[in-house]
Each structure stands twice: as C-alpha cells, then as structure tokens.
Amino acid sequence: MTYTDTDAMEPDDRLYGGAALADWSQADLIREIRESFAVVEPRGAEAAAWFYEHFFAANPRYRKYFSGDPVAQHRRLFQAVRRIVDDLDRLDEFLPYLRRLALRHRKFGLRAAHYEAFGVSLVATLAHFCGPRWTLRTADAWATGYGLVADVMLEASAEADAVLPAFWEGEVAEHAMLAPDIARIVVRPLDDAERPGPYVFAAGQYAAVECSELVRAWRDFSFAGAPDGGEHQGVEFHIQSGRVGGVSDALVNRTAVGDRVRIAAAEGELAFPSADRVDRLLAVGHGTAAAPIRALVEAALVRGDLRPTTVLLVSDEGPHYLGGEFEALAGKHGALSVEEVDGDPLAAVRVHGAAAGPGGTCGAVLVGPTAMVEGCRAALIAAGVDPADISSDLFD
CATH class of the missing domain: 2.40.30.10 (Translation factors)
Incomplete structure (x- = not known):
C-alpha cells in the first residue's frame, strides 16, 4: 500500500497546527494512545513499511541512516513503539528504555529536527491506519505523548554527549x-x-x-x-x-x-546473577553467541567467582569453535563444566535447571536466536528458576 499527498498533509496539520486541543490527564492521554494503537497493531508489519515509505519520501536525505535489512528495521520500529505504548504508565520501565534507545542512536548524530521528522511520519502512519478512529483528539494525544518521548531521548543524548563520544x-x-x-x-x-x-x-x-x-x-x-x-x-x-x-x-x-x-559506546546488561542470589550458574550459547559467555567466565575468574558453572555450547554443524577455549577455562576455574550440544539444547537445559538440589538456587545466561532463548527461558522457569535470575541476549 502507498500513501498519497493528502494522507501526508492532513495528520501533519493536525499535529503541528497550533496549541493543544485538550488539557490531558495522564490516564486520559494513555487511554487515547492505547485505544488508537490497538486499531493499528493488527496491521503492524504493513504499518511499519508504510511509515518508512512516507518517511523516506518526505526526508530522502535521511535514507543514508537506514542501510540494514528493511524487514528487520520494520520489525524493530513496531516493537519499539509497542513497548513504549505498553510502558506509558510504568516509569521505571518507560524512562530507562527511552534512555537506552536514545544512547543507541547517538552514533547517527540525531538532533531535534530528526525527531520532528520521525514524529510527522509516525502520526501520518497512525492516522492512515486508524481511519475513522483518528480524530483531532487522537492527534493531540499522540503529539503530546510523542513530544514527551522525544524530550526524554534528546535530554539523554545531550547528557551522554557531554561525557563520552558517540x-x-x-x-x-x-x-x-x-x-x-x-x-x-x-x-x-x-x-x-x-x-x-x-x-x-x-x-x-x-x-x-x-x-x-x-x-x-x-x-x-x-x-x-x-x-x-x-x-x-x-x-x-x-x-x-x-x-x-x-x-x-x-x-x-x-x-x-x-x-x-x-x-x-558499549551497551547491554548481560550478566551472571550475583552470588547472594544463586549458588550455581548455567550458560547457554549458540555459535558465536558463546563469545560473550566466554567474556563473562573470564571476568568471573578475575573476580574469584568460582561458583559451580555449566556452559552448554550449542552448534548446528559439528564441534563448537570455542570448545577448546572453554576446556582451557575449565582447567583454570575448577568448578566449570563444558558440554557441547548438537542442535536443540532444551533437553540439557531442563536437566541442569532442575539439578540445583535441596535448597540450591540456579541462575542462567542465555545467548542466541530468539526461539532458542525463549524456549530455554521457559524450560528454566518451569524447573523452578526465578525469572529474575535469567539474563538473556538475542542474536537474531
């Protein structure tokens, strides 16, 4: 589906055409945003593709910032918007996520003009896919909400720029x-x-x-x-x-x-749970996703953290390329065991997740494709592992 010039202009006028149309309470603002987004959500992939078509047509000079896989870009955009909408009333989730998102985009040198252009295309997309559900009140809700999001992200970027290069x-x-x-x-x-x-x-x-x-x-x-x-x-x-x-x-x-x-700049929070939470560790890494696990084990050795640790090296084609290096780490660690798994690691994860013993606790690090990580996470939770003690990173 393609947009027309009329589609592009109408939400633009509604978003930037003057003063706010309503004095919003927090509850009313969130309700309006969520109810209108629910209309668009079933057509998320189509809406994301439409957004980028609109955005690049209106801002061709920005196309250079988007050189990756378009399908992945569309998926990430919709996932980000959905998460922000879901977390609007949970500031402890909402604000840290926005700050991480802002820091992640610092390397592109984004400024207020970029955020404004993005907002115009976002509202145009929502207006198009909401159809009759889109009203002046809806436009005002999204303008207000998006303005708050942009302000938080711009402030986070400015604070980081003053301390470290992008x-x-x-x-x-x-x-x-x-x-x-x-x-x-x-x-x-x-x-x-x-x-x-x-x-x-x-x-x-x-x-x-x-x-x-x-x-x-x-x-x-x-x-x-x-x-x-x-x-x-x-x-x-x-x-x-x-x-x-x-x-x-x-x-x-x-x-x-x-x-x-x-x-x-470095990002991410993948880590083993602390010793005051769990007494044994499990790590699962698929292919090159085992590399950050290697780094975590090295760091644990430096700290003197020698808790019993099992590493499952998952490979789809023969021996894992890091098998020898992990065996060498096991020789230094003393309580590190390494197992190579050909294909699906779920069976091994279930065994190790249930093996903490009476009074024992297990924590885990899972790194790899989404399906593997989600399957292993579910298996560990079913085995009694506290979700708070499972750290993961996706390599899709």
Whole structure:
C-alpha cells in the first residue's frame, strides 16, 4: 500500500497546527494512545513499511541512516513503539528504555529536527491506519505523548554527549580465522582528542561497529573477552561472515590488520546473577553467541567467582569453535563444566535447571536466536528458576 499527498498533509496539520486541543490527564492521554494503537497493531508489519515509505519520501536525505535489512528495521520500529505504548504508565520501565534507545542512536548524530521528522511520519502512519478512529483528539494525544518521548531521548543524548563520544575511531590490531566463516577481530579504540580516555566496557556487553567499506551501516557485536585493564586495551569480537555484502561479511573477509573501523559506546546488561542470589550458574550459547559467555567466565575468574558453572555450547554443524577455549577455562576455574550440544539444547537445559538440589538456587545466561532463548527461558522457569535470575541476549 502507498500513501498519497493528502494522507501526508492532513495528520501533519493536525499535529503541528497550533496549541493543544485538550488539557490531558495522564490516564486520559494513555487511554487515547492505547485505544488508537490497538486499531493499528493488527496491521503492524504493513504499518511499519508504510511509515518508512512516507518517511523516506518526505526526508530522502535521511535514507543514508537506514542501510540494514528493511524487514528487520520494520520489525524493530513496531516493537519499539509497542513497548513504549505498553510502558506509558510504568516509569521505571518507560524512562530507562527511552534512555537506552536514545544512547543507541547517538552514533547517527540525531538532533531535534530528526525527531520532528520521525514524529510527522509516525502520526501520518497512525492516522492512515486508524481511519475513522483518528480524530483531532487522537492527534493531540499522540503529539503530546510523542513530544514527551522525544524530550526524554534528546535530554539523554545531550547528557551522554557531554561525557563520552558517540563512537571511537579504531584500528584493527588482530585478525585471525577461528573457523572457516568466523573471525577473531581485535580493535584498538583510539583516543578522542576532545574527550580523551580509555574505551570502557564490561564483559557481557556489546557495541555497534562500522567498517570503512560500508559507511553508516552499523552492526552489533558482543565483546568476546573481558576488559584487560590496560590504558589502550583492545576489544575482541568473534564475527561470523553472514550474508554477502553485509557488515559481518566485510569485517570477516575484506578487513585486515591496520584497517580503520568505528566502534560505538558499549551497551547491554548481560550478566551472571550475583552470588547472594544463586549458588550455581548455567550458560547457554549458540555459535558465536558463546563469545560473550566466554567474556563473562573470564571476568568471573578475575573476580574469584568460582561458583559451580555449566556452559552448554550449542552448534548446528559439528564441534563448537570455542570448545577448546572453554576446556582451557575449565582447567583454570575448577568448578566449570563444558558440554557441547548438537542442535536443540532444551533437553540439557531442563536437566541442569532442575539439578540445583535441596535448597540450591540456579541462575542462567542465555545467548542466541530468539526461539532458542525463549524456549530455554521457559524450560528454566518451569524447573523452578526465578525469572529474575535469567539474563538473556538475542542474536537474531
């Protein structure tokens, strides 16, 4: 479905045509936004595609920021809007999520004009798919709500910009193949002249990387090793080549030592639950998703955290590429066991989730494709593991 000029102009006038049409109570504002969004939600994929068509037609100069898979972009957009709508009355979820979203987009240099353009297309999309349900009151509710969202995100970005750069220039210090399609790449972040200091990250986190071959195309990769504490430390990634022409393919197959890349600020909160919560640990990693688990185990060794830990290395094709490295870590740890799983790990997860013993508690880290992570999470909860003690990261 395509939009018309009339579709584009009518919601634009309603959104920015003057003073607010109503003095909203919080409850009324949230109700109007949720009820109108419920009309659009069943057609989410279609609405997201329509949004981008409208946005790029109105703002062709912004197309350069969207170089990834369009289907994935559409899915992420709708998921973000749905989460914001769901969390409007839960500030403890709403505000941290918006701040994370803002920090995630800092590398693109977004400013107020970008947010305004996005808002115009968002409201145009909602108006189009709401049909007769769209009223001046609905337009005012979304204008008010979106204005609050944009203000929070712009403020979070400004606060971060005053402290840290949005990304660091980096140099490839090491590049070696760990498997036919998996490379170990170590990047040495370079000091920012205006805000000098080391690149800061924690085991379990990830960062977006841009290579010189694909400018403005960023791809997230988890850190494969714990910080070494050095002033000019390198950061290690394990990258599978992926689709031809993508960032992963370029980094694995057409990048060499000495090449320049950019690395964004670290993100993510993947971590083992603390020792005061659980007395044994389970980690499940599929393919290169085992790399952040390796970093977490390394960090635990440094801290002296030697709780009994089981790592399930999941592979769809033969031995896992990190099997030898985890066996070496087990030799240093003393209470670390490593199992390689070919295919679905659910059976093994159920066994280990139920094996805490009388009075014992288990915590888990799950990293991999959505279906695997969600299945393992459900199995652990069914086995009695507290959901608060399950940390996960998706590698879709």
